[in-house]
Amino acid sequence: MFNFTESCQTMSFNFAKSFFESCQKYPNHPAIITKGKQLSYKELFFEVSKVYRFLVANKVQDSIIGIYAKTDLQNAIGLLAIAAYGSAYLPLNPKFAVKRNQYIVENSGLNCILVFEDVSHFGEKTLRMTDCIPERETMHLTPVVEQELAYVLYTSGSTGVPKGVPVSKENVEALFNFFLTNYNFSEKDRFIQTFDWTFDISVLAFFFPLMVGASISFLPKEGLKFLQILDILQKQEITAAFLVPSVAALSKKYLPEIVLPKLKYCFFAGEALSHDLMEIWQKSCPNCQIENHYGLTETAVYITRYVWHKTHSAKEAFNGIVPIGKLYPGTKMLILDKNNQSCKVGEIGELCLSGKQVVTQYINNDFTERFFNKNRNGERLVFFRTGDLVKLNDSNEMLYIGRNDEQIQLQGHRVELKEIAFYLQKITERLCTVIAKKDVNGNLFLVAFVEQNEQTEKDILSVLAENINQYMLPKKIVFVKKMPLNQNEKIDKAALKKLNV
Amino acid sequence: MKQTIFEEVEQIFRTIFEDDSLKIRMDLTADEVAMWDSLTHLALISEIENHFGITISFIQLMAFKNVGDLIDCVEKNLLTKTN
Numbered sequence: 001m002f003n004f005t006e007s008c009q010t011m012s013f014n015f016a017k018s019f020f021e022s023c024q025k026y027p028n029h030p031a032i033i034t035k036g037k038q039l040s041y042k043e044l045f046f047e048v049s050k051v052y053r054f055l056v057a058n059k060v061q062d063s064i065i066g067i068y069a070k071t072d073l074q075n076a077i078g079l080l081a082i083a084a085y086g087s088a089y090l091p092l093n094p095k096f097a098v099k100r101n102q103y104i105v106e107n108s109g110l111n112c113i114l115v116f117e118d119v120s121h122f123g124e125k126t127l128r129m130t131d132c133i134p135e136r137e138t139m140h141l142t143p144v145v146e147q148e149l150a151y152v153l154y155t156s157g158s159t160g161v162p163k164g165v166p167v168s169k170e171n172v173e174a175l176f177n178f179f180l181t182n183y184n185f186s187e188k189d190r191f192i193q194t195f196d197w198t199f200d201i202s203v204l205a206f207f208f209p210l211m212v213g214a215s216i217s218f219l220p221k222e223g224l225k226f227l228q229i230l231d232i233l234q235k236q237e238i239t240a241a242f243l244v245p246s247v248a249a250l251s252k253k254y255l256p257e258i259v260l261p262k263l264k265y266c267f268f269a270g271e272a273l274s275h276d277l278m279e280i281w282q283k284s285c286p287n288c289q290i291e292n293h294y295g296l297t298e299t300a301v302y303i304t305r306y307v308w309h310k311t312h313s314a315k316e317a318f319n320g321i322v323p324i325g326k327l328y329p330g331t332k333m334l335i336l337d338k339n340n341q342s343c344k345v346g347e348i349g350e351l352c353l354s355g356k357q358v359v360t361q362y363i364n365n366d367f368t369e370r371f372f373n374k375n376r377n378g379e380r381l382v383f384f385r386t387g388d389l390v391k392l393n394d395s396n397e398m399l400y401i402g403r404n405d406e407q408i409q410l411q412g413h414r415v416e417l418k419e420i421a422f423y424l425q426k427i428t429e430r431l432c433t434v435i436a437k438k439d440v441n442g443n444l445f446l447v448a449f450v451e452q453n454e455q456t457e458k459d460i461l462s463v464l465a466e467n468i469n470q471y472m473l474p475k476k477i478v479f480v481k482k483m484p485l486n487q488n489e490k491i492d493k494a495a496l497k498k499l500n501v
Numbered sequence: 502m503k504q505t506i507f508e509e510v511e512q513i514f515r516t517i518f519e520d521d522s523l524k525i526r527m528d529l530t531a532d533e534v535a536m537w538d539s540l541t542h543l544a545l546i547s548e549i550e551n552h553f554g555i556t557i558s559f560i561q562l563m564a565f566k567n568v569g570d571l572i573d574c575v576e577k578n579l580l581t582k583t584n
Contacts, residue, residue, distance in 0.1 A: 222530070222532050223530075223531065223532070223566075224531055224538070224539050224542050225539060226539045227539075227562065227563060230559075230563075231563060246539075250539050250540070250543060253543075254558075254559035254562065257558060257559040257560070258559060411539075439540070439544075441543075443540055445540065470535075475536075476519075
């Protein structure tokens, strides 16, 4: 009934193209496992074609289509349909504050937002999906719109507003080629997708398995995430997982009771990876190759790789933290000091990146200071300033040292502390700052310091929650009579850090 | 015994969530409490283990769907301990 081949042939690299190829090879193989049910490649294709046909019927001409969907399955189907249509997708997150989603829509100039149930936030821009039964001729899902971009994601921004990262099909193709070249995944593999669709690792965790005909398990909507992940890793015998180190850190106490013999690959990223923690993790998954990857939304997910090893990594770890390793092929880097001079081996500097995976601008050409041109061997390259401080060790492995600003990674999420402080200041009209502290188990949490006014902690948090994401909310607000200032008349964060909260 | 456990667990919830007026129910779930995330959950379990002098296993932890399950587990572990 379906002619997947014709759908494939008309496309250059596209998420949907790879998916169609798998549909052709493995039509009855499970593609998605969610809420105890399986959806085969053929069944998933059918669902995708419904949304595709709906876009055709509505004569959508937008090169970027927003998607606001409450379930993983709706997102999965919608993203594949948008890709098949030829447009780029921009995911909006129902868990985000309404104002944040509205800002993203406005800033990106989105005019069409695909939704699957009634939503009032986006007015006339809303395109509410209705049942559309595909006819036979719509089985060839050829692109209607020509678009170089694959997707646009918004990340936390220090100026108080998120910034849009446009990632091209060429950027993603380079990333996927790395995984196709370096690993031998097949239709027998079982992956897990644990990330919000607004989080860049979801791109790899969702689209890559579909490329090789593997299955993907989604998490149930209810309950605590790290427990659900462990449950699925164990019960569904997952063979490959993209995870943030927090999952291992939160599970640490229980790891001696957990056995994951089927797990072949664990790709950690998003936070500092502790060597000691990996020794414990490896005992739970004895047949697993543990890898530490590094990347940013601006580098199309991951861009460096380090293969963890019990003995070698103990020597190579810096302050107990595993290196982020070497760059993927085809990427160029500079490590620059404060005077923009290249650092020598062992010297700490800012990592600047260029190459096929690296974006060369933000949406609306904002934050141009984060990009610069440099001639290298007669070639003019655009480099992106990551803001991450790194150094090379004697084996030329990169070590992550920290940030040169106030960005942190909170359970894998990229969080600009200044963005939270920006809103706090707006709400309280007092001096405010936000500090990341560690609990007894080494897990980061946020504490806000605010100069006392008549507002209570509850008042402030409820208004703050309307503007920033749940995971960015401080665990505690500490009121101070007068904010301590340093010699430069700036908030003395060192003094605040010493306070016992 | 269950009522005593319930009251003591409620007090632990109030300490962890820093909310003296917090009332728990047997069918209360993590999804209903805004600040009940993975970190808070672990802090809660740890405090309950210390308070009652018990150890909650991974299998028991995975079986919790609501506060009622947690209280049943505490009761079961206390009975095992006294026997």
